[in-house]
Amino acid sequence: MSQAPPTTHDRPPAGGRADATDGVVRVEHLTKTFGAGAGAVHAVEDLSFEVRPGRVTGFLGPNGAGKTTTLRMLLGLVAPTSGTATVGGLRYDQLERPAHVVGAALEAASFHPGRTARDHLRVYAPQVGVPDSRADEVLALVGLSEVAKRRVGGFSLGMRQRLALATTLLGDPPVLLLDEPANGLDPEGIAWLRGFLRALAREGRTVLVSSHVLSEVEQTVDDVVIIARGRLVHASSLPDLARLARSRVSVVSPDGTALDALVAAQGWTVGSTSRDGDATAYELLDVAAPQVGAAAFAGRVELHRLTGHDVGLEDLFLQLTAAPGDASPAQDAPPAGASYGDAPTTHAPQGGER
Numbered sequence: 467m468s469q470a471p472p473t474t475h476d477r478p479p480a481g482g483r484a485d486a487t488d489g490v491v492r493v494e495h496l497t498k499t500f501g502a503g504a505g506a507v508h509a510v511e512d513l514s515f516e517v518r519p520g521r522v523t524g525f526l527g528p529n530g531a532g533k534t535t536t537l538r539m540l541l542g543l544v545a546p547t548s549g550t551a552t553v554g555g556l557r558y559d560q561l562e563r564p565a566h567v568v569g570a571a572l573e574a575a576s577f578h579p580g581r582t583a584r585d586h587l588r589v590y591a592p593q594v595g596v597p598d599s600r601a602d603e604v605l606a607l608v609g610l611s612e613v614a615k616r617r618v619g620g621f622s623l624g625m626r627q628r629l630a631l632a633t634t635l636l637g638d639p640p641v642l643l644l645d646e647p648a649n650g651l652d653p654e655g656i657a658w659l660r661g662f663l664r665a666l667a668r669e670g671r672t673v674l675v676s677s678h679v680l681s682e683v684e685q686t687v688d689d690v691v692i693i694a695r696g697r698l699v700h701a702s703s704l705p706d707l708a709r710l711a712r713s714r715v716s717v718v719s720p721d722g723t724a725l726d727a728l729v730a731a732q733g734w735t736v737g738s739t740s741r742d743g744d745a746t747a748y749e750l751l752d753v754a755a756p757q758v759g760a761a762a763f764a765g766r767v768e769l770h771r772l773t774g775h776d777v778g779l780e781d782l783f784l785q786l787t788a789a790p791g792d793a794s795p796a797q798d799a800p801p802a803g804a805s806y807g808d809a810p811t812t813h814a815p816q817g818g819e820r
């Protein structure tokens with residue numbers, strides 16, 4: 467991770483605290499097309515979502531989905547083709563003291579290998595408008611105090627990630643935008659990062675963390691914004707997403723009337739039903755195949771098919787982000803955007819620039 471904002475956009479120190487901001491990150495009809503004509507790349511297309519303070523939000527999508535481009539537009543590093551990306555209602559270039567509003571760490575680390583961790587931060591401190599002593603404060607926050615005087619060239623990837631985080635925190639910003647911060651971390655590093663991000667959110671900060679793997683952030687995030695091919699495919703709280711990943715059973719009986727009675731008597735949740743003459747097929751939710759089989763056997767209901775499916779969160783994520791026509795590893799999962807429960811699913815808007 468390298469830190470984007472302090473280098474090019476900061477104004478001289480002005481004193482006082484951060485710009486007034488409600489900490490809401492808002493992306494509205496954001497579109498970015500690189501190039502033109504046949505070779506144009508539609509990196510982001512008509513993307514809208516909101517990220518709230520006091521929560522960790524996972525910004526998820528497969529490689530090339532448009533996550534980094536979106537973050538770069540939020541940071542004023544890439545100009546949108548159309549639409550807006552704002553923090554607290556302001557574009558990045560409208561922020562008076564951006565490093566006191568948004569801390570960002572993008573892409574792979576790039577530190578001067580000969581500098582110590584403390585010196586690295588002291589180079590940025592004046593640009594952010596904070597005293598040198600802030601360097602030691604942020605090193606302590608990320609647990610690097612003991613290596614403050616060591617050269618960054620000898621740092622492990624995990625230590626570099628911590629140093630990148632420390633840099634984003636120099637200006638004590640209420641909003642953090644972190645691009646794949648868990649990349650390359652070992653399990654211990656991931657556990658540390660998880661606790662750290664959760665603590666930042668508990669302080670009331672807005673924390674947006676991108677990842678191409680849901681499982682990597684599953685235990686960290688409160689909300690998810692999932693994109694694929696530049697478009698929104700789902701935005702909700704994590705529990706609402708998890709509700710879509712329910713266990714399901716497909717069952718078919720040649721005696722539809724008997725199966726109807728059994729389903730009603732058992733009170734199973736019905737996902738869908740289809741009929742073909744006397745035969746009836748049910749898709750049942752939140753029930754396991756052995757349970758259905760046992761009840762059918764006890765009720766003397768003849769079955770011609772009984773199949774159970776456990777749709778895990780990761781399977782659901784792959785299903786939601788699969789390209790149309792892709793063989794999905796979760797073929798029996800609900801189709802992208804389908805709501806088998808009451809989870810609020812945001813559909814990618816159709817149309818837009820192409």
Ligand SMILES: Nc1ncnc2c1ncn2[C@@H]1O[C@H](COP(=O)(O)OP(=O)(O)OP(=O)(O)O)[C@@H](O)[C@H]1O
Pocket residue numbers: 500501507508509527528529530531532533534535536678
């Ligand atoms: N400067 C650029 N010029 C041309 N195409 C670009 C540029 N930046 C990004 N792209 C393309 O835009 C698309 C989205 O890329 P982006 O890096 O935003 O995706 P991502 O979701 O961050 O992927 P990853 O997880 O691999 O980082 C990709 O097809 C990428 O090749």
